[in-house]
Amino acid sequence: MFWKAKDPVCGMKVKKEKAAAKGEHKGKAYYFCSTACKEKFEKEPEKYTKGS
Ligand SMILES: [Zn+2]
Numbered sequence: 001m002f003w004k005a006k007d008p009v010c011g012m013k014v015k016k017e018k019a020a021a022k023g024e025h026k027g028k029a030y031y032f033c034s035t036a037c038k039e040k041f042e043k044e045p046e047k048y049t050k051g052s
Contacts, residue, residue, distance in 0.1 A: 003016040003017065004016070005029075005030070005031040006031075007030075007031065007032050007033045007037055008030055008032075008041060008048040008049060009032065009037040009038075009040050009041050009048055010033060010037055012033045014031045014032065014033050016031050019031035019032060019033070020032060020033055020034045020038075021034065021037070021038035022038075023038050023041055023042060025041075025045045025049055028049075030049075
């Protein structure tokens with residue numbers, strides 16, 4: 001199985017097992033292509049999770 005996730009910050013598709021960074025928000029897991037994206041997400045999680 002290929003678990004793919006969407007980096008909520010830049011919109012890139014990332015493979016979960018190869019994600020550079022992983023984060024959580026309100027009990028949901030998010031995967032990021034880079035730690036830079038994770039940092040952005042953690043600063044403003046609401047901005048990136050709205051509408052989902
Ligand atoms: Zn990214």
